[in-house]
Amino acid sequence: MSAGAPAPHTAPVGDSPISLDGYQLRLATFEGPLDVLLRLIERERLAIAEVSLVAVTDGFLAYTRELRNAPPPLLAEFAAVAGRLLVLKSRSLLPRPTTADDEAEPSDLARELAAHRALRDAAVALGELDRLGLGSFPVGSSIQRPTEPEFRLVRHAPSLLANAIRRRLATSQPSRPHPPAPRVVSLADMVRRFLGLFRQASSVKFGDVLSVGSPRDEALAAFLALLILIRRKITHANQSELFGSIEVRLVEAPSSAMLADLVRSDDLGLPR
Amino acid sequence: MNRPQRSGKQHDEADVGPPPARCVAASLPGTEPTADDELPPLLEALLLAAPESATVEQLAEAAGVSLDRVESTLADLSATNHRGWQIVRHGDRVHLATAPRFAEQVRRFLGLERESRLTGASLETLAIVAYRQPATRAEIEAIRGVDCSGVLSTLLGRGLIEVVGRLEALGNPMQYGTTPALLQHFGLASLDELPPLGAIDGVAASELLDARAASASDAV
Known part of the structure; x- marks a missing residue:
């Protein structure tokens, strides 16, 4: 589907949540159509099979219609998946003789989705390991010197700065007279x-x-x-x-x- | 594939052929064979002194024993978990590192901040590379379903993956593999300790990932 995708689009699609039949899909958490499709199937508690894909086609199409400001390459991927779902759905609606192969073989999309879920499960397990924060440090690791704290600019209202200056001036000591300037002889x-x-x-x-x-x-x-x-x-x-x-x-x-x-x-x- | 390669297996099959069980010491004049009870502490000493990861062959040569004895002794040492260190294996390279259960204390001692957590995209990409390395970008993208150039750069930058070769196919795409830094990040002693891949709808996850990766290779 995207092996040769021309432009990077790993960034989140957007930040606004999309309501889908009362189900909130926060776009920022999704990276592609497979992710969305997988979550739709899981929402319905369906197994990844051709029949499940057909069942969630309408939801996916509704989701795709809601996409705003998504980069064109990502939109194209959503459209490609939507097209494949429509083929599956129309096949299920139209009467046609069923062959043994059709029953046995899941669609490419179903296999793709199953692989995606396997990957997501593996990533979740790795993420859990990452969350634990376990680390191992090799022999000879050097001790880091403490670094100077960074000074950061903070936002203050001008009136606060003016008050601070006034307070400082009010408490400051009168300045000492300057020492006499050296005499200049021309x-x-x-x-x-x-x-x-x-x-x-x-x-x-x-x-x-x-x-x-x-x-x-x-x-x-x-x-x-x-x-x-x-x-x-x-x-x-x-x-x-x-x-x-x-x-x-x-x-x-x-x-x-x-x-x-x-x-x-x-x-x-x-x-x- | 697709459990990560067992280090010992990789060493035997990929690097030095069938188990040679040769005694390197025989070719070293003046080297006395190491007694069984002295081999574990000797290997510890060698690993402590090694400036970087040592190969099993280097250890065998230094200890004057066969590769098999080094392998079995390393396995015994790895099985002891009451120490403050662990033996880390990445491919055929071995080094000593601190036990992961003391990560917080060691981090504090070294004055290190805890590294930022990996994002979902990074974890997915890392999982593909870790479970079926070496992997090309096309294979990774075929499985993830999205472009991965950015996240690959991030992982390369953090030193968690590296280019380990090039696929002999059109364009000679780069193949990515994990680094010892990945093991250090997760506190693993070897890739064998990665969480196991399960099964989806009765099909092994490794098969599913392989099939998707193969589709990318077909495309090439």
């Missing part, structure tokens, strides 16, 4: 600082421009400012020995225009 500041020192003396030491305990970036800014002043020929620097003190001497005081130009942070001669 290159322009350092240039100004150098020029301020030159108002008092024409020669200063590099270390004089730095405050006591100045951080590393302030020293870097001072050194860059010194380089800028040297490049603009405003100062001259001399270091008599390695790692020794740097003596900075004013060469030419900058004009006020040059000074204004110099302290603009974007015009300190730095690469852009």
Whole structure:
């Protein structure tokens, strides 16, 4: 019947129960026409024989008519079984001589159905074994490490989330004041600082421009400012020995225009 | 067919021919024949040490005894049911596994979840493969009456069945057989412990299944 069925259709036909002469057949539990036919026969407490198939033909046809949204390959199988049942039924209705073979041999459909029932019985027995949950574990089975629990998103109404946030805010401690931000010394500041020192003396030491305990970036800014002043020929620097003190001497005081130009942070001669 | 093949029978007939009753130890210099009372614990030791299922022949060679003695000793060991382990036979391969009555405790000890129950479609397909293996997809579908490609994939994925060969017929369809994992899943010591197939309207169920499977072969 279906050995070469082209498309898989092992999925349940549907979810809605179908009422059949007061008998509820839940489609989700059936996989094919043989299953339905077998249950119809069992409902009538009949043996699987040609006569039983004839007896349940009407019920099967009614069931087939009720099928909704079934995949076409499955519908075709139901139609094929219905066709075979109709042949059996019409044969039983029309008078015809009975041969010994007819009496002895059950129809193909009856044999098919008997095989299906045998299989179903075997599956039920296996299912019972499965339900017991017995298992056997071979030598050398490894112990599984406990896995982290999975975090799953759950549905919450927005109002619940809002209330949760309000509760949290109501009980939270006032935030501590942020620590003061570190003082930023720009290159322009350092240039100004150098020029301020030159108002008092024409020669200063590099270390004089730095405050006591100045951080590393302030020293870097001072050194860059010194380089800028040297490049603009405003100062001259001399270091008599390695790692020794740097003596900075004013060469030419900058004009006020040059000074204004110099302290603009974007015009300190730095690469852009 | 159609009871599952008895493991010992399969071994004798299919794999090594008529019962040879040969003593492998005779060809191993320096190997002393194992005394009768020492053979059971020796086989237990070998099976405990085996990294995977061992063949009866491997056991016979290691123990230095005949295949028949290994077979009969394994049968004796299998008959003792007061231990926490059982001897599992799948084809001619043997391994030790825990006794099924302790499944829950062992599962807890190993930190394993109980495997999900098999669906009706899976059980039917598994029953066909188990009772009349090897079976092709066409044979399975002829008996079940529905397409089985999806459920076969599921069972292959769970390792309960495997491809064991190809039928010498048009298209060389794949033949499916059971795996040792199937025995482990159900806690069986061998396929012989599968629930017996009954009879329908006086006809043996195995005959009915065979007839349906044969119709698929005819179609091929």
